[in-house]
Amino acid sequence: MKLTPDERLDLREVLRDLEHYRPRRKGWSWRRRRPDHALGPFVYADASEDLTRSVPLPAAHSFGGIDPQCDVVVTTEIASGRFEDDLRRMRMAAWHGADHLMVIRTTGQSHFDGLIEGTPEGVGGIPITRKQIRATRKALDAVEDEIGRPIDFHSYVSGLAGPEMAVLFAEEGVNGAHQDPQYNVLYRNINMHRSFVEAAEAKRVLADGGLLQIDGAHNANATAKEAWKVTPELLVQHAVNTAFSRAAGLPPERIALSTVPPTAPPAPKLRLDLPYAVALRRVFAGYRFRAQQNTRYIESDVREATVTHVLDTLISRLTSADIQSTITPDEGRNIPWHYNNVAGVETARQTLMGLDGLDQLVALREDGPLDGQAREIVERAVLFLEEIEASGGYYAAVAEGRFVDSGHYPERAGDGIARDPEGGVGAGVVRRRAPGYGAPVCSHFGHNVYAEEGGTKPCASYGGCTLCDPTKIRYVDELDTEDSVERRLEKPLGERAAGLLRPEVEKAGDGVVCVTLFLPERPAVARAAALELARRMGLREPEVIHARLLHPAEGSVFEVKGILDEAVRVADLPVAEPEERLAHAEIEAFVRPRNLHVVAATVGEDEHSVGMQEILDIKHGGIERYGFRCHYLGTSVTLDALLDAVERHDARVVLISTIVTHHDVHRENMRRLHALAAERGLRERLVLVAGGTQVTDAMAREAGLDAGFGRGTTGQDVASFVVRRLDPDRSG
Amino acid sequence: MGSTPREDDFATRRESVRGLSDRELHARFWELAERIVAPLVEEARTHTSPSIERSVLLRMGFGSAEAKALVARMDEAGLLGHGAGRLLLELSERRGIGVREAGLALLEGLHWDELEGAGGGER
Numbered sequence: 001m002k003l004t005p006d007e008r009l010d011l012r013e014v015l016r017d018l019e020h021y022r023p024r025r026k027g028w029s030w031r032r033r034r035p036d037h038a039l040g041p042f043v044y045a046d047a048s049e050d051l052t053r054s055v056p057l058p059a060a061h062s063f064g065g066i067d068p069q070c071d072v073v074v075t076t077e078i079a080s081g082r083f084e085d086d087l088r089r090m091r092m093a094a095w096h097g098a099d100h101l102m103v104i105r106t107t108g109q110s111h112f113d114g115l116i117e118g119t120p121e122g123v124g125g126i127p128i129t130r131k132q133i134r135a136t137r138k139a140l141d142a143v144e145d146e147i148g149r150p151i152d153f154h155s156y157v158s159g160l161a162g163p164e165m166a167v168l169f170a171e172e173g174v175n176g177a178h179q180d181p182q183y184n185v186l187y188r189n190i191n192m193h194r195s196f197v198e199a200a201e202a203k204r205v206l207a208d209g210g211l212l213q214i215d216g217a218h219n220a221n222a223t224a225k226e227a228w229k230v231t232p233e234l235l236v237q238h239a240v241n242t243a244f245s246r247a248a249g250l251p252p253e254r255i256a257l258s259t260v261p262p263t264a265p266p267a268p269k270l271r272l273d274l275p276y277a278v279a280l281r282r283v284f285a286g287y288r289f290r291a292q293q294n295t296r297y298i299e300s301d302v303r304e305a306t307v308t309h310v311l312d313t314l315i316s317r318l319t320s321a322d323i324q325s326t327i328t329p330d331e332g333r334n335i336p337w338h339y340n341n342v343a344g345v346e347t348a349r350q351t352l353m354g355l356d357g358l359d360q361l362v363a364l365r366e367d368g369p370l371d372g373q374a375r376e377i378v379e380r381a382v383l384f385l386e387e388i389e390a391s392g393g394y395y396a397a398v399a400e401g402r403f404v405d406s407g408h409y410p411e412r413a414g415d416g417i418a419r420d421p422e423g424g425v426g427a428g429v430v431r432r433r434a435p436g437y438g439a440p441v442c443s444h445f446g447h448n449v450y451a452e453e454g455g456t457k458p459c460a461s462y463g464g465c466t467l468c469d470p471t472k473i474r475y476v477d478e479l480d481t482e483d484s485v486e487r488r489l490e491k492p493l494g495e496r497a498a499g500l501l502r503p504e505v506e507k508a509g510d511g512v513v514c515v516t517l518f519l520p521e522r523p524a525v526a527r528a529a530a531l532e533l534a535r536r537m538g539l540r541e542p543e544v545i546h547a548r549l550l551h552p553a554e555g556s557v558f559e560v561k562g563i564l565d566e567a568v569r570v571a572d573l574p575v576a577e578p579e580e581r582l583a584h585a586e587i588e589a590f591v592r593p594r595n596l597h598v599v600a601a602t603v604g605e606d607e608h609s610v611g612m613q614e615i616l617d618i619k620h621g622g623i624e625r626y627g628f629r630c631h632y633l634g635t636s637v638t639l640d641a642l643l644d645a646v647e648r649h650d651a652r653v654v655l656i657s658t659i660v661t662h663h664d665v666h667r668e669n670m671r672r673l674h675a676l677a678a679e680r681g682l683r684e685r686l687v688l689v690a691g692g693t694q695v696t697d698a699m700a701r702e703a704g705l706d707a708g709f710g711r712g713t714t715g716q717d718v719a720s721f722v723v724r725r726l727d728p729d730r731s732g
Numbered sequence: 733m734g735s736t737p738r739e740d741d742f743a744t745r746r747e748s749v750r751g752l753s754d755r756e757l758h759a760r761f762w763e764l765a766e767r768i769v770a771p772l773v774e775e776a777r778t779h780t781s782p783s784i785e786r787s788v789l790l791r792m793g794f795g796s797a798e799a800k801a802l803v804a805r806m807d808e809a810g811l812l813g814h815g816a817g818r819l820l821l822e823l824s825e826r827r828g829i830g831v832r833e834a835g836l837a838l839l840e841g842l843h844w845d846e847l848e849g850a851g852g853g854e855r
Contacts, residue, residue: 113782113783114783114786114796114800115796117796117797160783161783161786162783163781163783163784163786163787164783164786164787164790164796164799166787167787167790167791168790171790193775193779194781194783196772196775196776197775197776197779197780197781197784198781198783198784199776200773200776200777201776201784201787205787235761236765239761239762239764239765240765240768240769242765243762243765243766243768243769244769244772244773247769247773248773248776282754282758283758283761375754375757376742378757378758378761379742379746379749379750379757380742381761382749382757382760382761382764383742383745383746383748383749385761385764385765385768386748386764388764388768389764389767389768393768393771394768394769394771394772400735401735402735405735407737407738407740408740410738410740410741410742410745411738411739411740411741411742412735412736412737412738413737414735414736414737416735418735429781429782429807430779430780430781431779431780431781431807431812431813432778432779432813433778433779433780433813433815434813434814434815436814436818437780437813437814437815437818438814438815438817438818438821439784439785439788439815439816439817439818440788440792440817440818440821441788441791441792441817442791443791444788445776445777446776446777446778446779446780447777447778448815449818450817450818459791459792461821461825462792462821462824462830462831465791465792465793466790466791466792466793467791472792472793473793474790474793474794474795474796474798476795476796476797
């Protein structure tokens with residue numbers, strides 16, 4: 001399957017012939033670092049290989065359109081409920097620099113004792129199935145080719161059925177997985193014997209399959225009452241999973257610790273979070289760090305979330321990170337929307353590129369409080385481990401409620417999570433292996449009469465297991481054709497085929513839009529007004545998703561989402577395809593030998609001159625650079641004075657700048673310019689152009705001018721138009 | 733539900749670790765972690781579960797529903813401690829049929845009597 005940048009992902013093509021699709025590579029990929037990478041006017045210290053296609057950061061156009069890529073893997077987590085919609089979002093995120101795409105599972109899958117097949121719709125995530133994984137891997141393989149970088153696909157091997165999920169992942173080329181039995185025990189109340197016994201098998205499969213494992217300690221940050229107090233326990237949780245993973249065969253370079261800076265402003269964030277980050281990296285030297293951003297203290301304010309996430313990313317750079325995970329800025333208020341995944345990724349890459357080379361400029365002080373604070377966290381963690389051992393081991397400690405206590409260890413608040421070692425979900429199914437126990441397959445953990453000996457694989461006697469011979473994998477398409485991707489796609493793809501277009505934030509055709517309203521009233525009144533106005537805009541089910549008080553009496557700002565149940569017909573839209581700019585050299589080659597004069601002015605009673613100067617001045621990249629002879633007459637110039645100057649200089653081009661007014665003065669100015677030029681017999685040989693922040697091309701042409709240019713116009717745009725108009729070889 | 737509340741007595745409790753160098757402190761951290769997980773690792777080495785056995789049958793070429801039915805029935809018969817894979821492989825060898833055929837036959841209710849006592853001793 002091959003993608004073309006100006007064509008949408010063909011979902012039917014993705015779903016075609018999945019039965020025979022095989023992943024083309026397995027295992028985790030890191031970015032390829034490029035030290036001292038020269039790009040545009042800069043040399044980067046912490047960059048990786050460029051992409052072949054991408055959307056650069058917004059300010060990049062001021063630096064020649066460069067799009068430097070940071071040296072760490074960037075994660076985004078995607079969870080719409082429909083994987084077919086996630087695939088489009090993944091492609092967009094990949095163009096913005098995400099190369100680790102983590103798929104959240106549907107609510108309840110961790111308590112499902114077995115594998116799910118087909119493509120049923122999920123809630124708050126998707127059911128992870130073989131068909132879904134295969135379709136996703138196939139789409140991501142095509143996206144990799146489109147952008148020119150490997151993409152790591154990731155999901156969860158936790159809950160019940162961990163060993164089966166691990167085998168599925170290894171078979172289907174999933175590149176990374178969360179696996180931590182403590183997550184089962186503490187947060188899912190899954191029986192602890194089962195959780196550890198099954199985790200060993202799952203980890204062994206991940207180890208042999210080349211997958212990167214991420215642990216689950218970050219959940220303690222997200223659930224703690226006061227997240228900065230759980231830092232000693234976080235070290236303990238990382239240690240339990242890490243030591244257990246090593247015993248199951250995972251190499252240190254594929255054990256990633258999931259770590260989150262615990263706090264957010266107004267807490268003194270760096271003072272609290274940095275000692276923990278330093279302590280962790282000292283004790284776990286040699287392992288990988290997956291730096292996650294804070295979710296515990298983000299609310300509905302996307303600006304606030306973004307600032308916290310920038311600070312989180314600063315901590316990654318001040319210490320270290322192998323993977324920078326991102327949290328969407330809207331996670332505090334809804335299941336993330338498409339464009340907020342991109343926003344989260346952009347926050348990370350903007351921050352990381354802005355901090356390029358930080359370690360050459362600053363170092364953490366060794367003579368300040370940091371060292372002692374980091375040491376104290378490790379001491380507290382060692383005391384915690386001692387007490388676990390004294391309690392009679394891990395199971396006994398969990399039974400006593402020693403984990404997820406909100407006290408700062410050794411302080412105990414008495415509110416920890418206690419679990420019965422013999423209880424919990426899925427208890428009572430662990431069986432002792434008989435002396436003759438055998439599992440004639442690869443990647444099996446523990447006692448096994450078929451254990452690999454002298455190079456003979458355990459599966460050799462029957463021709464190989466699925467890990468050796470993937471043709472033996474049993475592919476199941478759908479168990480329920482009603483609740484399937486093919487059925488769900490009928491409506492949105494049918495509408496698209498009929499030329500209809502709807503807005504969306506999450507799922508094709510969901511119609512969800514978000515409007516921002518400021519209302520100058522006290523909060524309760526203002527909120528009611530915001531909802532009523534949204535209804536009047538035609539939005540169904542309006543809901544305030546963010547409110548921020550500006551002043552108790554002067555007003556509040558609201559973001560209101562609602563459903564706009566409208567489809568537009570694409571063919572009926574007045575689409576103005578932007579005309580391509582001519583190259584600088586091409587423009588100059590036409591202009592310079594012809595000695596073309598341009599007369600420019602801000603007309604009417606208008607004192608604005610900045611916009612016009614940006615179009616003219618060589619300093620701002622204006623048209624002077626091409627050799628135009630520019631005569632700027634200033635502000636509040638009359639049309640007669642303007643045309644006098646045209647005659648004096650024998651100019652061929654007139655540029656006027658005008659502000660758009662309520663009284664249509666701007667239209668009147670344009671019309672009069674055209675009429676006066678005609679009266680003087682100049683109109684034929686002149687190119688008349690109007691510009692201004694709210695000017696449109698249609699408005700200018702309607703008034704008799706040749707073109708209008710609005711916000712965002714550059715000298716190159718104007719010069720391209722003028723050259724096309726004046727060059728007989730190009731016109732028509 | 734949790735443990736007994738306790739004041740932060742770090743100042744006195746830290747006496748046992750205070751004198752350790754950073755290197756010694758980190759070594760102690762890892763020694764404790766490894767001692768704590770050792771019994772968990774040993775339990776995993778010597779035990780199995782239906783999910784583990786289903787994952788073995790997936791690797792032997794069975795679909796998820798097939799693996800689930802086979803393992804459930806073997807567990808009911810008290811045979812899971814021998815390993816679902818070994819039971820199947822030995823059945824296929826005894827009858828001279830493929831592993832997959834042996835599994836499908838079991839799913840049809842055939843040959844279950846032949847599994848009794850299979851996989852008994854060390855191999």
